[in-house]
Amino acid sequence: MEIVFTVLILLLAVSLSGVGVRLLPFKVPLPLVQIALGALLAWPALGLHVTFDPELFMLLFIPPLLFADGWRIPKREFFMQRRAILMLALGLVFMTVLAVGYFIHALVPVISLPIAFALAAVLSPTDAVALSGIAGKDRIPAQLMHILEGEALMNDASGLVALKFAIAAALTGVFSLRDASLSFVIIALGGLATGAAVSWIFSVISVRVSAFSGEGDPAPGVIMTLLIPFASYLFAEHAGWSGILAAVAAGMMMNHTSVSHAGPVAARMRANSTWAMIEFIFNGMVFILLGLQFPHILGSALLEAHETSNALVGVLLGYVAAVTLALYALRFVWVWLLRWFASRNAVKHGVSNAVPGLRTVAVTTVAGVRGAITLAGVLSLPVVLSNGTALPGRNVAIFIASGVILVSLLIAVVALPLLLRGWRHSGQDPHAAEERLARTQSAQAAIRAIEDVHDTVAAELDEAASAYATEVTARVMDLYRRRLATLTDEKEPAEVARRAEALERQMKLAAIRAERATLLSLRSTQQINDETLNKLMRETDLAETALTSRGRFKA
Known part of the structure; x- marks a missing residue:
């Protein structure tokens, strides 16, 4: 019964966080409120203790969240920004593992080099959910936000694969860059192929089932959709490939399969509302679990250090500050270099004033907040080596990772609003033109379809019935003609039509x-x-x- 009460309390906390963030007199990011609620629930007098099992966490929470992110992310923009995304999700991750890994080993000698690499690997993934909660809706320019979301979507896999090799090196004392690179390619491609295959197989089955059931209850199809990320993750992990990339690929494949576009409207609406609820609950529980762990990890380490000496407390806090500074410095330099090379390439193609914007680089740097993947990764470090001795520096590594998560969130909360203040976007919505085009062409297609139906129906009717059909046709067609009038480039007729449409809508x-x-x-x-x-x-x-x-x- 204890686990039932724990789950119910966590669900209540998620619900209260969503309500509380709207009742506060000042604006506070939802992830920060949820972390604070989790820390409050960790108060000893409440008697609520949740053991953070990294394997269970990775299986239960990460696949559906990454699947939903992959399903939602704009595929066109993802492909257009693929170079920047891959340079951040792959290039920056491996640079972080090397540079920050050596830095951590030099800063904290008790942490061996393989464990330092492992700690750097878990610190490399970023959290787009926390970022969007902190920055707010539409505050970050769309193009930059697409890059940050794509980076967060892909660097979870690269960071955890790097962690896997670092742990293997720590346990065996053997590491081969050639073998690791080849294994990474195999693990990544295997995960992507598995996710895409599972999603495609589901779409085929779903279409066949829908053909038999017609407009029946959409619940079975929605439940099958919920199983896709877990099936993709488990199949890939069982084969030794990347389960995270499998969940991402399954989500991205959903928009390219018939299940997203075919089938009953009720099924699509039910699936959308179900996934919106799942994202809110799972994201909330992830941040509340983070908050539940912080008092135990940070508080226990600081109290233990305080009992030894006050200087040791300062040393631990200094480790967190130094590693955080190293991460931000490396990210700033890497992003600035990427934009510098991109500007040089633009100049060669005749684009003037193509210089890297300092504010854009700063926002991209501060936007690299760390989240639950980092904590799950560092807690998955083995407790003992293969010879049975305790893993040296494990507790310090967990403390540093937890501290960096908290500090990165606080920095983003303070710095992002300041950096985004007064940042003028390009003006008009970049997608307004294509939305207008889509609305215009769909309305024209609707008018043609109405005409075809009228011609077919009127041919079989007598004169009186045909006149009535013509009247009905004109009434239905008038809706789309007025819609086209609001989309015209002529200012005065469009304004008149818009006022009429607004009155009708009212x-x-x-x-x-x-x-x-x-x-x-x-x-x-x-x-x-x-x-x-x-x-x-x-x-x-x-x-x-x-x-x-x-x-x-x-x-």
Whole structure:
């Protein structure tokens, strides 16, 4: 029963964090609130202690979150920024392992070189979820945010693969760069292929099942979707490949399979709402678990050091500060060099003033916050060596990693708003033009389809029925003609059409809300039952969602 109560308490904490962040009189990033809640729950008087099992954590939380990130990330932008993403996700990770690894070994001699490399490897992955929670929606320019999300999506795998080789070197004392490089390629390609294959197989099965079941209950298909990241992760790990890359590849493959576009509308809506809830719960629990571990890891180490000598406390804090500074310095230099080389290449192609922007480099540097992957990785360090002796420096490595996570989050909370203040974006939404094009062409296609249906239907009707069909056709077609009028480049007609559409939307929203109030009144007086209410309320909710979504579009 204890584990049941623990899970319920964690779920309650996630819910309270979502409500509490809106009730606070000042703006605080949600991840920071959740970490604080976790630290509060770790208070000894509450008696709540959650043992952080890295293997269980990696299996339970990481695959669905990476799958959802891979599913959501814009594939076109990911491909367009592939060079920058790979240079950060691969190049910076391995540079961090080498440079920061040697630095940690020199700074803390008790940590052997392989363990220093392992610590640097777990410190290299960044956390895009924490970043978006800290920076806020649409505060970071879209192009830069795509790069940061792509980096966070890919560097989890590269960092953990580097960790695997570092631990093997620490346990065996043997390391071969050639063998490690070849193994990395095999592990990465195997994971990517496994994830893509599992996602494709699911899409084939789902289409066949949908063909038999028709517009039935979409729940079985949604449940199968929930199993994809876990299946991808487990199959890849069982084969010795990267389970993380398998989960990422499965998510990215979802947009290229028919399951994302075919099938009942109800199934897609149910899947989207289910995954939105899963992301919120799992992300919240990840940060609350982080908060639960920090008092035990940081507090215990500092108290133990304080009992030895006050100077030792300063030394431990100095380790955290020095490693954090080394990580930020290396990231700043690496990003600046990448932008410098990109600017030099742009100059060769005739682009003037293509110099690396200091603010962009600074934002990219500060945006490299560390998160749960780092803690899970460092806690997976073996307790003993192959000869049975304790792994030297393990506790110090865990303390440094935990301290860097906390410091990087605090730095981002303070520095990002300052760096982003007054940063003017390019003005218009970069996707506004293509959204306008899509809306225009889809409306034109709808008008042509209505005409085809009218021609087919009217051919089989008598004169009176044909006239009625023409009237209905004109009424339906008028909706799309007015929509096209709002998208025209001529300013005055478009403004008139937009005002008319806004008035119509206002009236429709008032009508829908009156419908909803009437339905609730009928249920309260027992004139309709809950089943009828739920069915009709869903229809009104969908209609209002479509209207409000349409209203948010600005031509």
